[in-house]
Amino acid sequence: MATIKDVAERAGVAPSTVSYVLSGSRKISEATRRAVQAAIAELGYHPRASARTLRSARSDVLALAVPRVPGEYRAVDGRFAIDVSDAARSHGYDLLLMTDVDGVGGLRRVAGSGLADAAVLMAVEEQDPRIGAMRELGFPTALLGRGDDDSALPWVDLDWEAAVALALRETAAAGHRHIAFLASADHEIAARRGYAVRGLDGARHTARESGADIRVHHASGDPDVLRRRVREVLGARPAPTALVVQHLHRLPHLLAEVATAGLRVPEDLAVVPVGTLPDDLGGRLLPRIELPVAEMSLAVVELAVKAMAGAPSGHRSQNHPAPGLPPHRLIAPQMAPGATITPPKRHL
Amino acid sequence: MATIKDVAERAGVAPSTVSYVLSGSRKISEATRRAVQAAIAELGYHPRASARTLRSARSDVLALAVPRVPGEYRAVDGRFAIDVSDAARSHGYDLLLMTDVDGVGGLRRVAGSGLADAAVLMAVEEQDPRIGAMRELGFPTALLGRGDDDSALPWVDLDWEAAVALALRETAAAGHRHIAFLASADHEIAARRGYAVRGLDGARHTARESGADIRVHHASGDPDVLRRRVREVLGARPAPTALVVQHLHRLPHLLAEVATAGLRVPEDLAVVPVGTLPDDLGGRLLPRIELPVAEMSLAVVELAVKAMAGAPSGHRSQNHPAPGLPPHRLIAPQMAPGATITPPKRHL
DNA sequence: CTGTTAGCGCCTTCAG
DNA sequence: CTGAAGGCGCTAACAG
Secondary structure, eight states: OHHHHHHHHTTSOOOOHHHHHHOSSSOOHHHHHHHHHHHHHHHHHHOOHHHHHHHHSSSEEEEEEEEOOOOOOHHHHHHHHHHHHHHHHHOEEEEEEEESSSHHHHHHHHHHTSSOOOEEESSSOOHHHHHHHHHHHHEEEHHHSSSOGGGGEEEEEEHHHHHHHHHHHHHTTTOOOOOEHHHHHHHHTTTTHHHHHHHHHHHHHHHHHHSEEEEEEEEOOOOHHHHHHHHHHHOOOOSEEEEEOOOOHHHHHHHHHHTTTTOOTTTTTEEEEEEEEETTOOSSSSOEEEOHHHHEEEEEHHHHHHHHHHTTTTOOSSSSSSSSSSOOOEEEEBBBTTTOOOOOOOOO | OOOOOHHHHHSSSSSHHHHHHHHOOOOOHHHHHHHHHHHHHHHTTTHHHHHHHHHOOOOOEEEEEEEOOOOOOOHHHHHHHHHHHHHHHHHTTTEEOOOSSSSSHHHHHHHHTTTEEEEEEEOOOOHHHHHHHHHHHHHOEEEESSOGGGGSSSSSEHHHHHHHHHHHHHHHHHOEEEEEEEEEEEEHHHHTTTHHHHHHHHHHHHHHHSSSSEEEEEEOOOOHHHHHHHHHHHHHHHSEEEEHHHHHHHHHHHHHHHHHTTTOTTTEEEEEEEOTTTOOOTTTOOOEEEEHHHHHHHHHHHHHHHHHHHHOTOOOSOOSSSSOOOOOOEEOOOOOTTTTOOOOOOOO
8 A cells, every 4th residue: 555655755755745736735846746646646546544534633424324223124214325425425525324223322433433524313303312412422413304493403304394285285276175184103293203293284284274175184103003094084075085195104005005995096086195205106106295305415414514614623612502593404395397186076 | 532641641541551451452450440441431532443543454444335327216225225234333344335426436535545444336237347446456345246257256146046936936836827027127138237137047947947838028128118018918818827027126117007907916917026125015015035135235244344354454465366266145035925926817 | 845743543562 | 460662644834
């Protein structure tokens, strides 16, 4: 492994000169620069990241904490991992994936060892212990998914309230008068997850403001319970002509259940999912609101990078603990282009 | 940020003693050890990864190169990213995600800078330029997906030939006499991708050996072409009673097409996908052969770690360029438990 | 415009 | 059983 010294020798200059050629932080004569560049190329020299990091106290690495439930895998996590990595690279950072089941352990290690300069926390729950830990460490952190607003950490999220409201309004605008909304699952609502609570809020106020008959139903984590509820929803009279769905975990099962009930989509029942993964149509070109994964990833990396500015070197900034609220980015929902909501049949 | 020196001072010992307590590479008296441990806890000391790496030339980081097609996302990539991260942690390594579109650039950077000790390359294509680059660098590398066998790099893969053969045999054993096999897409076969070629081989020899009438069809990357072919397959006479599918990219679309043709699954047509993601049923509990993601991830990390043994420090081992073939792991396929293949209806 | 030097934090010989 | 010292590779302050 060639070092900066080898390069210097070969180019007949001092090591620091090589360093300056690399960093450009000093004027270097054209001749010297070329000699150095040549030596670098010939030796295949690459600066050692560890030496740079030791000296500069910056690793140029971001940690992404992926929440894990043992034995479970959520497609959205993998998707975000890739997109956040892209976003990080576009800001000059590499991405370290933290998939520990026990969320704080790995983060502590990575933060404490200086392996990463900042962290992105995915799918934050209310009262997430990782938030407190990161704040305590004074480690620059941004949240993917709105946490407790008191967390005072920067966050980015889709505006779930607006998303559900938009889906319902568009459905009503397509002419539907009897609309069912399938919210998040009981346990998510009980845990007061942000998207769950806000989605419900969006549905409730749209129900009041729109002229349509909007019925709100909770989903369930139990497949059998969910199936039963879906049957009830579909069997209600007057029958809904449209189904707006926030609980996507088993969307394909839900569609199968709809088919079993003898209903065709979208002729008999318009189905409008909210928060799908981009381009993941589950086999159908449904009118939908997609989770803006790329946009969220870019935004959260930007917030994480900015969070570093406040906490340089020892990342323990006594400076700006909270000049007001932390920065955040609430992303406005959009109907995915291409698909439109089929109006209800005139006569039942 | 506390250093080893601070700890030493607080514990009233020399810095080296602290180091020895940490590494355990020397006998330390119980009293001293406890004093040191206490100081460590009180100061919240964490060794700096960069300093360790600089000294030891080991970063304890693995790089995972995820292949990218701009603007496309394959669910399997995210899934492997998470599982490889888990596997890496279980071996004491952190995982760095490399998602550069231009595969070799990022790898060169990470290898050259010593950011990672070894690399795992996902979804290798024949003639993958990354393979040559890694070999040239002498960088310890393992492949996820069998590359060119001449690549002389360790690899792990599902035995696709056996997988397709198994799916077809089981389907025949369930009583099906007219079976259609939907292979990989034209372009994958033309590119001689390992899984595509080997899947075809498995289908061909099973077609010869089994008593059933097995027709092999290629899929297509073009949705319209694919739809047309599927219609042809389903419309052939005598009509197939079972469809074994290796081309999973649009499995939901395919199922929708089957439904459009008026065929119920599995009563009219048994569908048996090969190489699905674990627990990703696309809404159906189909009999299937899953891609053993966890097992493959564990195996590939083990191979990457072993590859390091041959190439310590400067990772340019003149030693074992190829003592025979590189180590590898060809994983035997298994039918996923729980679902059985529905026999064909007796009379058409 | 370029060279010399000290030190980032850690580990590991070597000396006591 | 413990301490002192050097160096991993790089950069930035300090000379020239």
